[in-house]
Amino acid sequence: MGSLDLKWNSSGCMVLRKVESTKTKGEDMSSLCGSSAYLYKRRGRRIRCREQRVNIVATGPAIDHAPVIAKPLTKDDLIDYFVSGCKPKHNWRIGTEHEKFGFELKTLRPINYKQISALLNRIATRFDWEKIMEGDNIIGLKNGKQSISLEPGGQFELSGMPLKTLHQTCDEINSHLYQAKTVAEEMGIGFLGLGFQPKWRLEDIPGVPKVRYNIMQNHLGKFGSPTIESLFMTCSVQVNLDFSSEADMIKKMRASIALQPLAAALFANSPFKEGVPNGYLTIRSHRVGQMDKSRAGILPFVFYDTFGFEKYVDYALDVPMLFVYRKNKYIDCRGMSFRDFMAGKLPVIPGQVPTLGDWENHLTTIFPEVRLKRYMEMRGADDGPLEMLCALPAFWVGLLYDEVSLQNVLDMIADWTPEDIQNLRNKVPITGLTTPVQGRLLQHIAEDTLKWAKDGLDRRCLNESVFLDPLKEVVGTGLTQADKLLEMYNNKWGNNIDPVFRERCY
């Protein structure tokens, strides 16, 4: 079976075309990213992006180094890791991830690990997924390039595979929800599509037995409850997108960081906490914004003229480490930086220096609004209903995968300062689309942006702009999911939170 490839035809539209499957192992990237590019090699074999991506995206067990590196990593190796993500436009893909809260249908309580374990085992048996174990504990599933994993508060996450079209993406989410629901229904379990736990307190939420989460909790706890709540009580949807070059990466980082607050506003879906309105439209966004500032935020340096792969590496090198994974064990490294590790100065493993696997692991413990790996992760949106899970990748693909729309965004934000963006970031969780920015309301900026997203999708010629319809409604009415839920809470539900579980159950 040949595979589909995206090509530009003579009229400038991207078309799906069948091509013969290539027998080449991996992709030859030396010609793609300029003469300075080279790939990290391990025993002469290239690391293939898709293989690596699955591991990283899945938040599965950390990568343990199998071979011993002949030479210590250099900073250039770290930079080249990012450079290796560059790929030509026709190889750009869409990878969507979403999380959801599991709850008992009868009691509405969060599901505990025992229930999650049973759920994972049944999905594995019925729909032929491979189990991912950590010792005796099942912590996830894998099926080809898709994976299911658990977040610290038992949030059940699908990390989708890299796909070519939004139709395929939405198809994948639908299939996953079908499988999860089929098994969950028998167990009296439902899944909730909201950005923040609406009813239960932190102490009511059972943890999951993943060692790295224990370390994270111990370390991040000192930064206050927002950080812990971000880990245990939030659910988001994110899309992972590619870039063709460092210059392209820079443009996309700037556009997406600047507009991440807009995405937060459009997808705002977390107005409740402990059974009552919390004063926010998206408390998830607010809580994430209050996290450990050394590893979260809008990254002002991205907007400096000097920004590139190297600057992101410099930033990541100084983010405090959480752990190192050795011999199937997580070693707590809190307080030290990866820069220390590069110099062999980690007290917990004296004299040891990092592998590229350690670098990959470290990058997953950094939580900016847009995260850079060998692709970019758009992290600013609350979880929501199926149509919103499909709308998020549509929004970002329309804006970032089309040069005209991307340039329009860059022109619009050209005179936004990092302070403007930070201010927007701080206010959006409360005032949403009514937030003022540079003399305009965010809602009006949303109108322009949504048009560019639609135009960007239309120029892909895959009939994908239908996935933006839910956002058109939000922009047209000015009412987010959160606004609608608050209205129901105040009226139909008579100030009782319990109906939200039925209203937002997948």
Add this chain to the structure above:
Amino acid sequence: MVVFSRSATTTTTTTTTYTRHNLIRQTKTCVGNNNSLCYSATKKAPPQRILGGARGSRVILAASPPTEDALVATDPLTKQDLVDYLASGCKPKDKWRIGTEHEKFGFEFGTLRPMKYDQIAELLNGIAERFDWDKVMEGDKIIGLKQGKQSISLEPGGQFELSGAPLETLHQTCAEVNLHLYQVKAVAEEMGIGFLGIGFQPKWGIKDIPIMPKGRYDIMRNYMPKVGSLGLDMMFRTCTVQVNLDFSSEADMIRKFRAGLALQPIATALFANSPFKEGKPNGFFSMRSHIWTDTDKDRTGMLPFVFDDSFGFQQYVDYALDVPMYFVYRKHRYIDCTGKTFRDFLAGRLPCIPGELPTLNDWENHLTTIFPEVRLKRYLEMRGADGGPWRRLCALPAFWVGLLYDEVSLQSVLDMTADWTPEERQMLRNKVPVTGLKTPFRDGLLKHVAEDVLKLAKDGLERRGFKESGFLNEVAEVVRTGVTPAERLLELYHGKWEQSVLVVSHLSFI
């Protein structure tokens, strides 16, 4: 692929060799007529005298272009070859699979009119492009799609059909239906098209229904009125859900065939879902089922001979040989051969193609034009149920898998029906479309038999150990209340819908 000589002498020798081979290797004894063989794979695939791969005939299930012979057979087909074709379907229990097919009516949202071919072509092309299906063409017209072992095809009136892959569990089957409906819906919605899960077109007359441009349907359309009054209704206005199931031996086939035929009227009652015609109640719970009683008696029915002691693969072949043919497919053309039998073809006596003899592919094609309540190919097809909403599409395979894939339940069914006479079976067949579960039977109602049967199905599923019995919930509700889906629709029609056919919102998959 091993091709064996078909000369009489060599065939006999080969037959003997096969018998020894299979008797030695089979875990079960092959019981049956001397003239039939069972092939079971233990260490290598059994030899097959079929051109094409295993389940290649599924293309035919899809009503895709008939298989055309790529190779010319070196010797004329014998009757034994036809028998062996069916026998080659035998497989060990661990290889038994579940293949589900369902049809649905497409309609325009605004006007509720049936989809035209142009719309269907656009829909097929949209699905192919977005979800990576291969197109199946007839000349320059798209008539279906394929993806792996799944296929999408068109029935004469534009009924949109999914023929599912052979799957191991009902969970996989239901997931497959769900995914298919999602994909169809994603494309159809943009075109302003919805799909209706019902057994008979509730609103429109035959003249309102566009005809699909498939060669074989032209021949069928001309022939049908000659042999029955309802053939065109069958072609253009019915939708079915069916499940295809395997057998391990001729003896197993016989048992399943008998159980399937006897209980087919119960399935019809449980899934009855076609009470409307041209905007009004039609007096039936399953008009679809009724239609088959006057379509073409030569190729439909309850096959009384299946219950004869002499029944086996050969008897089914004898039956099929005398069913009048519709067409032969040669050089991308359908040749009208109505009025003649396959037996004539075996003797080279088809006036439409004088002197030509059939290939095994012709036999495969011919078998697809026979429409009994249970059809035999290299598996059995349970054909007695109306199309319906999604959960009921999952319930039908659950019902039959529970009964036929578990020895205990199967034996219980055979015991229960052992003393049913052919007249009683036919009476059920005739009455069920009208009175459903309220059909009187012996000292009680059919509902009481259904209660027992449903329990057997549930127990059978539980013994499979896959936690599949939840799929029977839809049917359990019907049995418990004695109210078929059709009766629920009638109640809505007379009440809430104020005698207008608003089934669209009620039964649409959208």
